[in-house]
Amino acid sequence: MPHFPDAKAVVRALSPDEPIILNRPHAAARAARFFVEKFPGKSLYAVKANPSPDLLQILWDNGVTHYDVASIAEVRLVRATLPDAILCFMHPVKAPSAIREAYHTHGVKTFSLDSAEELEKIVEACRSEDGEPAQDLRLCVRLRVSSEYSELSLASKFGCDLTEAPELLQQARQHADWLGVCFHVGSQAMTPFAYVQALERVRIAIGEASVVIDMIDVGGGFPSVYPGMEPPPLEDYFQIIHQNFYNLPVAYNAELWCEPGRALCAEYSSLIVKVEKRRGEELYINDGAYGALFDAAHVDWKFPVRALEDDLIKPEMDFAFYGPTCDDADYMQGPFVLPEDIQAGDYIEIGMLGAYGAAMKTDFNGFGAAERIVVTDEPMASLYDGSRTRPAADNVVSLR
Numbered sequence: 391m392p393h394f395p396d397a398k399a400v401v402r403a404l405s406p407d408e409p410i411i412l413n414r415p416h417a418a419a420r421a422a423r424f425f426v427e428k429f430p431g432k433s434l435y436a437v438k439a440n441p442s443p444d445l446l447q448i449l450w451d452n453g454v455t456h457y458d459v460a461s462i463a464e465v466r467l468v469r470a471t472l473p474d475a476i477l478c479f480m481h482p483v484k485a486p487s488a489i490r491e492a493y494h495t496h497g498v499k500t501f502s503l504d505s506a507e508e509l510e511k512i513v514e515a516c517r518s519e520d521g522e523p524a525q526d527l528r529l530c531v532r533l534r535v536s537s538e539y540s541e542l543s544l545a546s547k548f549g550c551d552l553t554e555a556p557e558l559l560q561q562a563r564q565h566a567d568w569l570g571v572c573f574h575v576g577s578q579a580m581t582p583f584a585y586v587q588a589l590e591r592v593r594i595a596i597g598e599a600s601v602v603i604d605m606i607d608v609g610g611g612f613p614s615v616y617p618g619m620e621p622p623p624l625e626d627y628f629q630i631i632h633q634n635f636y637n638l639p640v641a642y643n644a645e646l647w648c649e650p651g652r653a654l655c656a657e658y659s660s661l662i663v664k665v666e667k668r669r670g671e672e673l674y675i676n677d678g679a680y681g682a683l684f685d686a687a688h689v690d691w692k693f694p695v696r697a698l699e700d701d702l703i704k705p706e707m708d709f710a711f712y713g714p715t716c717d718d719a720d721y722m723q724g725p726f727v728l729p730e731d732i733q734a735g736d737y738i739e740i741g742m743l744g745a746y747g748a749a750m751k752t753d754f755n756g757f758g759a760a761e762r763i764v765v766t767d768e769p770m771a772s773l774y775d776g777s778r779t780r781p782a783a784d785n786v787v788s789l790r
């Protein structure tokens with residue numbers, strides 16, 4: 391990958407007609423070291439947030455040893471990129487062939503489940519050739535928890551209810567060498583209280599099940615910084631999670647895990663786009679809903695933007711973006727705040743696209759191409775550069 395100091399240098403050198411993804415390896419490395427050093431347990435990288443092999447290698451080089459994978463393609467990819475990584479298959483609904491290949495070919499031992507059918511599926515798929523049940527399964531029962539403190543819900547699709555959890559934990563215990571409970575509070579959890587509430591459910595479930603629990607996995611949901619979304623420092627999340635984990639009735643040597651996706655890679659990438667046309671307050675740019683801006687279009691996510699021209703001098707105003715495809719849904723309402731005199735031919739950098747952004751580009755309508763370039767400047771915002779301070783106390787629910 392070519393290296394440049396920043397987006398302006400890229401535009402000056404290349405005047406690119408296609409969007410360009412800018413990667414910041416130092417930002418991903420810093421995020422990885424933060425979790426490895428400060429989370430009071432093990433951090434699994436949730437690969438779906440950005441499966442780029444370059445990123446996987448950076449995380450590995452900075453101490454992330456465990457990877458949360460959700461499909462057999464992710465299993466193969468991480469195994470091919472990081473032969474010694476520990477893979478955990480944390481999708482609660484898997485194809486039997488995927489479980490079989492993961493266990494027998496790629497050495498995956500950890501599987502999540504949220505139903506008795508899935509438990510049965512895992513036990514059958516992991517039998518040896520002569521039909522012996524596996525002795526080394528590490529099973530993780532996924533509990534449904536509230537997403538009310540998160541910007542993106544993950545509450546309705548997966549997870550068993552508190553009424554089903556005790557029995558499922560007892561059944562899973564009979565097949566597991568090691569048994570855990572996991573959940574996901576939803577993505578971009580804006581307060582650590584989300585985890586307090588979820589861990590309270592875990593307490594009820596394991597209290598009623600009366601089985602030995604070897605691991606608690608608090609899932610993903612750790613936030614990044616976006617316009618209008620300024621979370622408390624991650625240290626607050628870690629401290630509250632640790633405190634509430636410590637009070638659970640689990641094995642004395644039970645482990646604490648988390649599965650950050652967004653928080654590990656949001657700062658890794660930004661995007662250079664070119665303005666193709668201006669129509670009043672709407673800018674037609676060359677990337678969009680089918681490119682790296684899926685979330686900007688479909689869930690109105692706000693990403694930071696900056697104009698890359700030095701001669702734009704007017705005050706800033708709100709713009710909306712149209713993407714390049716012929717689909718009306720290729721529209722991003724924003725608002726994106728840019729200089730009033732921006733026009734066709736100008737370039738914009740859109741920041742914080744390392745998670746669920748750069749990884750989501752498709753080739754729809756022939757607009758998928760994007761070169762990748764390494765830049766060495768800072769991301770547009772960071773949770774890890776020492777600039778974060780604790781916001782006003784009323785933002786932090788129940789910081790005890």
Ligand SMILES: *Cc1c(COP(=O)(O)O)cnc(C)c1O
Pocket residue numbers: 436438439458480481574576577578609610611612649650651652653745
């Ligand atoms: C998506 C996902 C994650 C990562 O979530 P983030 O909000 O990006 O941290 C972690 N675990 C599971 C099971 C997921 O589905």
